[in-house]
Amino acid sequence: MPRTTQTDVAVLAVLSTGPLSGYAVREIIRDDLGLFWSESFGQIYPSLARLQKEGLVETVPGERRGSSLFRLTGAGRERIVELLREPVTTVPPRNGLLLRLAFGNLLGARACAELVSEARTKATAQLEELERIRRQVEAEPDEPQRAYALMTISAGEHAARAAVAWADETLAALESL
Amino acid sequence: MPRTTQTDVAVLAVLSTGPLSGYAVREIIRDDLGLFWSESFGQIYPSLARLQKEGLVETVPGERRGSSLFRLTGAGRERIVELLREPVTTVPPRNGLLLRLAFGNLLGARACAELVSEARTKATAQLEELERIRRQVEAEPDEPQRAYALMTISAGEHAARAAVAWADETLAALESL
DNA sequence: CGACCCATGTAATACGTTACATGATTTC
DNA sequence: GAAATCATGTAACGTATTACATGGGTCG
Incomplete structure (x- = not known):
């Protein structure tokens, strides 16, 4: 397993396309990236909380009453590029x-x-x-x-x-x- | 991640070729199966202990003084075939x-x-x-x-x-x- | 006799899934 | 107004890596 979780990378990358709910993040990962990437709810929500605490994402009011979306901050936009530049970590094979x-x-x-x-x-x-x-x-x-x-x-x-x-x-x- | 550890499968399969030390099991996995399989020490030794407790492997004296090798028991030989028959579990993609x-x-x-x-x-x-x-x-x-x-x-x-x-x-x- | 390999094991930590709990909103 | 979907989160559990600790044997 990789040293640092790749979940944050995937979540930030998805959010780079625009503000989304955690639920929508998961849908995009499953539907658009599913052929080469996967995340579960149990990873995504803690990741979003972590990223918010680090100031890489912020919440903005959503369309639904009471709902809020996650949006990249300026720092988040810089960080995702940094993260993508880091060397690709490969999972040990298990075929x-x-x-x-x-x-x-x-x-x-x-x-x-x-x-x-x-x-x-x-x-x-x-x-x-x-x-x-x-x-x-x-x-x-x-x-x-x-x-x-x-x-x-x-x-x-x-x-x-x-x-x-x-x-x-x-x-x-x-x-x- | 798979429901049941695949480590036992790999360890039993390797032992099906003959009695080996835990160290040797790891070498074979790394050198012979490394292109499509991997296990770490931290998995192999607990797995061997578990398998011994279940009566699937037993220890026999090795060549070195005090050393002992792990060997499949009859039950172990049956079990590995059973395990190999089970459906292949695939790890979620992470490319x-x-x-x-x-x-x-x-x-x-x-x-x-x-x-x-x-x-x-x-x-x-x-x-x-x-x-x-x-x-x-x-x-x-x-x-x-x-x-x-x-x-x-x-x-x-x-x-x-x-x-x-x-x-x-x-x-x-x-x-x- | 020092370096290196063989050998065994555990502890700390990280990673990840699944199931559970909860409730709002939309759609039919 | 029932069912499906959107939405958020946590807890329990399982899986796996890495680092550490330890010591015997071999070979130059």
Whole structure:
């Protein structure tokens, strides 16, 4: 696990697009960043409280009576750039499929083939989903944002296509065992 | 995070190849499974103690005076197959590079290109490393084990090649921004 | 005989999810 | 006015890393 929580980075980054409720922050993370990022409520709310105490976000009255939105302060706007500049921390790998395959002799070729086949199905489904999202994003106006969104989509597409190719190759290998 | 610790699965699986010290278990996980799995000492030793209490592993005297090795019991041998049969749990995604790219307008095209370039370098290095390991494994006798090891290596190769292709495409896109 | 590796373990701390508790607002 | 959604937060629990503490064996 990373030394410093990345939650603050994600929350600040999302808030850089405009004032939002904690609930809305979570929705954006889930719906727009969900393919490569995730946060739970249990992380987001404490993070917002922390960031407010540090003066990086402030609350402004929302549309709903009594509701308030979180907005980046000037300090917050500086901080998020600082944070994004910090080196990318990677989580230690934990690939359950490859662990099972590495000990495939315990599981048997048949069961392994099922697992790989499942992975292939998931990858093709993801590929379709990504193509759908791509069309949607490409329909948006050509703001600088769009180009960056397309890069993250493309990363998913490359990974998914690689997964499918690997699965096909691996299924063939398992067949001839 | 997964509901039940996957550490026990990995430890039992490694011990299925023969009796080992806790230290040796960690070495195998790091050196042989490191490309897709990781465990720290702080997980391995408590796991071994737990597994021993459950009667899934037992200790046998090792070669060194006073040292003892952990060995799977019959129950342990059954259990590991059960555990491997359980559905693969996936960790929620946390891709720091894609998070930065998604908010690339905050970071700027130049800094983004540096990050992507770094990722490309890492991927090519990994590709070379994997080819080295592949040659090494291919030199081993053709036991059933070998075929499974090659599948995990191939997964890494596909992923690394995809990463390189994506990086090239993305660098070009950033150039024309 | 000093450095390094083998070996075991614990404590402090951090990270993260899930479930629970609560209530307002909107929509049908 | 019932159901769904918006909204906020906490508590319990589980998972995992890192640093620390300790000592035996090996090799130069």
